[in-house]
Amino acid sequence: MINNSFRKTLYLHSFGWLSTYYSMSTTPHSESISPKVRIMRPSKQKFNITFKEFAKHCERLQLNQVSEIIKQIKLIPTASPNEIQDFVNSNKIVGNINNIATNFDFLPAEYQSILISKNITSPTPIQQAIIPLILEGRDVIAIAETGSGKTLAYALPGIIHSQAQPKVLGPRILVLAPTRELAQQIQSQYELFTRTCCVYGGVYKNLQFSEIMGIKESRNKINLPSVIIGTPGRLLDFMKDGLPLNSITQVVLDEADRMLDMGFEEQIQTVLQGIREDRQTLFFSATWPNEVQRLANSLCIKDPILLQIGEQGLSVNKNIQQEIIIVYENKFEQFVELTERLKGQKLLIFCQKKIDTQKLEYRLSQHGLKARYLHGNLKQIERDYIMEDFKTGTINCLITTNLASRGLDVSDVDVVINYDFPDKIEDYIHRIGRTGRAGKKGLAISFLEPCFINNRLKNDLVQVLQQSNQVIPQELFNLRL
Secondary structure, eight states: OBOTTHHHHOOOOOOOBOSSOEEEEEETTEEEEEEOOOOOOOOTTTTOOOHHHHHHHHHHHHTOOOOOOOOOBOOSOOOOHHHHHHHHHHTTOBSOOSOOOOSSTTSOHHHHHHHHHTTOOSOOHHHHHHHHHHHTTOOEEEEOOTTSOHHHHHHHHHHHHHHHSOOOSSOSEEEEOSSHHHHHHHHHHHTTTSOEEEEOTTSOHHHHHHHHTTEEEETTEEOOOSEEEEOHHHHHHHHHTTOOOTTOOEEEEOSHHHHHHTTOHHHHHHHHHTSOTTOEEEEEESOOOHHHHHHHHHHOSSOOEEEEOSSSSSOOOTTEEEEEEEOSSOHHHHHHHHHHHTTTSOEEEEOSSHHHHHHHHHHHHTTTOOOEEEOTTSOHHHHHHHHHHHHHTSOSEEEEOGGGSSSOOOTTOOEEEESSOOSSHHHHHHHHTTSSOTTOOEEEEEEEOGGGOOHHHHHHHHHHHHHTTOOOOHHHHTOOO
């Protein structure tokens, strides 16, 4: 257990790797690293690490002894029972909460300054509820709507957790995410405070070897990551190449329901078999179907705390105004009229098929609207350029598939438009959750073609609209499907 004095000594640090080989001395109670320095000559491909170099790195990581995990870290003052109850009632929280983080005062001043520079001055409800539980060392299962601030809810206490552990060569935190876009978004949050690496498919593995080995600026400056963020398939590839995860003490599964939808369950199970059983496991999902419940219960080692933030079942951020337009014909013409009405706003448009994003971009260009399409068949470098243009406002209209329904970190999307309505209500929730983020207001407009939906989807949509206090078109009630 670490007391409040830990706050005074907590600071950002690196492992300061400067050589290609190490001698390690360990005792049952401590671990130290003694580098033998040998300056490496610059290479023409200084970030293109060979598999042989990566294999040697993995051999060094395997030498790490398994040390005790420090889980319970007391930093947050205890709130009164009345404060906690008022918080639970006002935020419709279901679950066992015995403390709340009402502010960020428990963080070191350096961390607080970073948050302030990002205009983050107070915790969101999910952060207030979950940060104390993580610092208590509990396994947590959290069900929360998109845009609720869950990444910082686990990243902030996770960084404190990693800094509190005995120093080792390897990373302390592993975050699994379903897509490279979400993985990159998560990395951007952790990178504010500590060294990370991010691994996903679609790029050469030897370029990611250098990320895992902590080589970003030059081969002479090695700074090992304390956090690995990745997609299950690519991480499993690295494990097969020899990457050990014996140093991991905290595992986060983000957007677990999406990972199940994408068929990652077996890969997730295999990855976690390579991690120590006394780890801390944090499980996040926007929905709570039976298959997600089963996975959560199988992965959490100790009795987890289950928290439901907001409405149970299918729920949407209340800051998002939802409009449903039922169309039988001339959908594109109605869509063009809509874009004229929304001129000057930042639009995120969803289609069901990749080819339809390209067709829609072409048709819009004929009407003078500058837009770009984004889907999974594009190379990663193309996707990065397009996303950068959208974030900076070079383009204000992005047409995409479900690829961007999770993990798209653009805080100023004004309007989400479902040009094609999704097949599942969960996809609808995640799509429209790309607007109205971080407490802002948002607008979601969906074209609904009766020939492409069924009664179950219609009823789910009505339920979502009712729970969000939205106006439900009478025509939607009257649909005969």
